[in-house]
Amino acid sequence: xxxxxxxxxxxxxxxxxxxxxxxxxxxxxxxxxxxxxxxxxxxxxxxxxxxxxxxxxxxxxxxxxxxxxxxxxxxxxxxxxxxxxxxxxxxxxxxxxxxxxxxxxxxxxxxxxxxxxxxxxxxxxxxxxxxxxxxxxxxxxxxxxxxxxxxxxxxxxxxxxxxxxxxxxxxxxxxxxxxxxxxxxxxxxxxxxxxxxxxxxxxxxxxxxxxxxxxxxxxxxxxxxxxxxxxxxxxxxxxxxxxxxxxxxxxxxxxxxxxxxxxxxxxxxxxxxxxxxxxxxxxxxxxxxxxxxxxxxxxxxxxxxxxxxxxxxxxxxxxxxxxxxxxxxxxxxxxxxxxxxxxxxxxxxxxxxxxxxxxxxxxxxxxxxxxxx
Ligand SMILES: Cc1ncc(COP(=O)(O)O)c(C=O)c1O
Numbered sequence: 001x002x003x004x005x006x007x008x009x010x011x012x013x014x015x016x017x018x019x020x021x022x023x024x025x026x027x028x029x030x031x032x033x034x035x036x037x038x039x040x041x042x043x044x045x046x047x048x049x050x051x052x053x054x055x056x057x058x059x060x061x062x063x064x065x066x067x068x069x070x071x072x073x074x075x076x077x078x079x080x081x082x083x084x085x086x087x088x089x090x091x092x093x094x095x096x097x098x099x100x101x102x103x104x105x106x107x108x109x110x111x112x113x114x115x116x117x118x119x120x121x122x123x124x125x126x127x128x129x130x131x132x133x134x135x136x137x138x139x140x141x142x143x144x145x146x147x148x149x150x151x152x153x154x155x156x157x158x159x160x161x162x163x164x165x166x167x168x169x170x171x172x173x174x175x176x177x178x179x180x181x182x183x184x185x186x187x188x189x190x191x192x193x194x195x196x197x198x199x200x201x202x203x204x205x206x207x208x209x210x211x212x213x214x215x216x217x218x219x220x221x222x223x224x225x226x227x228x229x230x231x232x233x234x235x236x237x238x239x240x241x242x243x244x245x246x247x248x249x250x251x252x253x254x255x256x257x258x259x260x261x262x263x264x265x266x267x268x269x270x271x272x273x274x275x276x277x278x279x280x281x282x283x284x285x286x287x288x289x290x291x292x293x294x295x296x297x298x299x300x301x302x303x304x305x306x307x308x309x310x311x312x313x314x315x316x317x318x319x320x321x322x323x324x325x326x327x328x329x330x331x332x333x334x335x336x337x338x339x340x341x342x343x344x345x346x347x348x349x350x351x352x353x354x355x356x357x358x359x360x361x362x363x364x365x366x367x368x369x370x371x372x373x
Contacts, residue, residue: 016338032354036204036229039230053264056074067253075093093234100235107244109157147178163195164195165309170311219236220235221235229265290362300313312349313347316345336349
């Protein structure tokens, strides 16, 4: 077995695509998912620490799965708070976005049904689809004609899976047009809002809410590990969907509920987001500033985005690594995204913007990219 594993590792190494863990550094952060700075927010830390803990909330762990001892009034009220915030009927918390997508897609579509997914959806959606017994087809990224073609071939109940903001490109799905098309074909849309929550909507509700499409989508997945600065996720939808997942979603049923500290952190992050004034507006100003600078520098290969995620294509694993190393040597933490994570030829520098990034940091980082491009 070791020999076989080593062969696979050597193969990765030979194309300069070996993944390795790295520990924290003191470079300026242009790569974490902490878009709003909540994970490092001093006030939030104090609030979490000083949360009025009593009874169950004093526990370190949740002590069991949700169906046994891991449930609580606190957790159910938190789910309702999250659902209300996002203008949904109900919410169900999962231990991560990965778990939420696995548990949702593997359970809602059955043998004889069809799941159609954008070719760029996250690995967790793909894995969830694989675990279901449904037929599945991908459609070309953001291409409504390609989706229509697949809808015409679909059988049984039909689910269409998209991300409102795509994690590797930062671009947005054409949600309004998708909603119209899916209605025509009686297909249920599931939108993963991992990179849109906290960034779009009046106070960070996400892109579905910003566009007023809450009723048009069947389910949304909101993750807490990005703009909310915590960990975990929720599936939003109807009460029926919530009950169904409690009964049939294996990544919800067969696991210990998240630790109480995480639940309290999520509550405090939602309270902060509800109370923060103009946080979405401030973020969109930052994005505009960034885009003006990209244009001024005339950077090649920029993928159009209005989100927190921005990419500059630099084809080839060797080349993109070289550019990323150079930008890092200038003090800025940007990461290369290599094939096979993205298709060959689409390797890129992925830049994540944060409310705490200053204009001069953005200038310095982009100039460094330009120097080496
Ligand atoms: C679009 C998308 N969905 C789901 C996930 C998984 O979320 P989590 O990190 O909470 O498991 C991610 C994060 O990597 C993501 O980018």
